[in-house]
């Protein structure tokens with residue numbers, strides 16, 4: 001569903017399995033931290049609301065969104081998590097840099113998913129401006145972090161059944 005019609009923090013809690021015993025990796029890019037930290041906070045709060053414990057939520061930071069691929073790979077290989085939530089925010093500038101970061105990061109995260117072992121959840125905001133990022137990180141469209149957390153729980157459950 002298009003974001004314009006979908007509030008990112010709205011979901012039916014009765015459809016979400018318990019996250020008790022599930023182990024999550026949260027990789028957060030520090031670029032545009034005003035937005036990425038808000039998404040990470042929302043993701044962690046939602047995981048806990050559904051029963052995840054602090055010791056089962058491993059949070060690590062990377063400098064920018066481009067490093068999310070390495071960060072997520074590390075989580076999969078070394079941290080033995082059941083799912084990874086990759087959180088970043090790229091905002092369009094004057095050069096094509098935006099396109100390269102978005103493309104490289106998206107491709108990398110997609111390739112990790114193709115391994116078919118640990119689901120990697122796409123928490124990368126790709127925005128034309130600050131207003132769009134604001135709207136999706138606790139603004140009028142909710143918080144993308146909440147949506148990512150619910151998706152992570154559902155994907156771990158998918159693997160188990």
Ligand code: DLZ
Pocket residue numbers: 029031032063064065066067088089090091092093097101
């Ligand atoms: C260099 C850069 C630029 C221009 N913009 C962003 C951005 O909007 N969001 C983001 O997460 N990261 C940005 N970066 C940093 C790159 O992701 C990366 O950290 C550097 O190119 C070093 O590899």
